[in-house]
Amino acid sequence: MSVPAKAILPVLPAAAEASALKRAPTLYAIILFKVIKGALFFVFGVVLYCQASHDLPGEWGVIEHVLRIHPENKFFQNISEQIAVVTKPQVHHLAVGTMIFSLFPLVEGIGMLYRAGWAGWLAIGESAFFVPIEIYELARRFSLYLVLVMVVNILIVWYLYAYRETLFHHHQPRQRH
Numbered sequence: 769m770s771v772p773a774k775a776i777l778p779v780l781p782a783a784a785e786a787s788a789l790k791r792a793p794t795l796y797a798i799i800l801f802k803v804i805k806g807a808l809f810f811v812f813g814v815v816l817y818c819q820a821s822h823d824l825p826g827e828w829g830v831i832e833h834v835l836r837i838h839p840e841n842k843f844f845q846n847i848s849e850q851i852a853v854v855t856k857p858q859v860h861h862l863a864v865g866t867m868i869f870s871l872f873p874l875v876e877g878i879g880m881l882y883r884a885g886w887a888g889w890l891a892i893g894e895s896a897f898f899v900p901i902e903i904y905e906l907a908r909r910f911s912l913y914l915v916l917v918m919v920v921n922i923l924i925v926w927y928l929y930a931y932r933e934t935l936f937h938h939h940q941p942r943q944r945h
Contacts (some may be wrong), residue, residue: 793937794927799877802891806874813866820859825852885936888928895924 785831819827828851837844870893879887902918905911928935 777780795931798891798924798928799880802873802880806870806872806877807892809870810867810874813863813870816866817860817863820856820863824854824859827901877888880935885932888932892925892928892932895921895928898933899925 825848828848831906832839832844832848839845872890876887876891876894880891900922902914902921906914906918
């Protein structure tokens with residue numbers, strides 16, 4: 769390329785792009801949320817896998833005692849009954865499933881950190897997937913917690929979709945004139 773042609777190429781868009789990439793606090797909050805969620809699920813899966821060979825009903829009893837859970841609480845009674853019949857292979861399957869599930873938010877978060885367009889679409893799809901399920905659950909039984917989760921998911925979907933060109937555009941090939 770000749771010297772005059774190089775001088776004509778705009779230098780400003782590269783600087784503007786770099787500064788726009790730095791200013792995305794909402795995206796970084798979403799990334800942080802996704803990475804923390806993925807890490808917590810992965811750690812939970814590893815702990816669950818390691819606990820499979822232990823006396824789960826006995827350990828659950830200790831947790832109930834330490835947390836001072838009333839023994840006649842229907843919710844915790846139901847959990848105790850389910851823990852009493854779970855087998856070691858079932859716990860291993862649940863642990864492996866949890867670790868596999870943890871890869872989705874981890875991959876989303878790391879991909880969005882690198883501003884990969886596919887990661888933005890993956891996050892949009894994952895967050896949007898749960899909205900109808902949350903609406904169904906709200907119709908069955910109202911919960912402020914579930915309303916909060918649904919609103920956060922809707923806001924994530926809206927933000928990532930509305931600003932996808934600004935947040936992830938630098939990974940698309942540039943057209944040369």
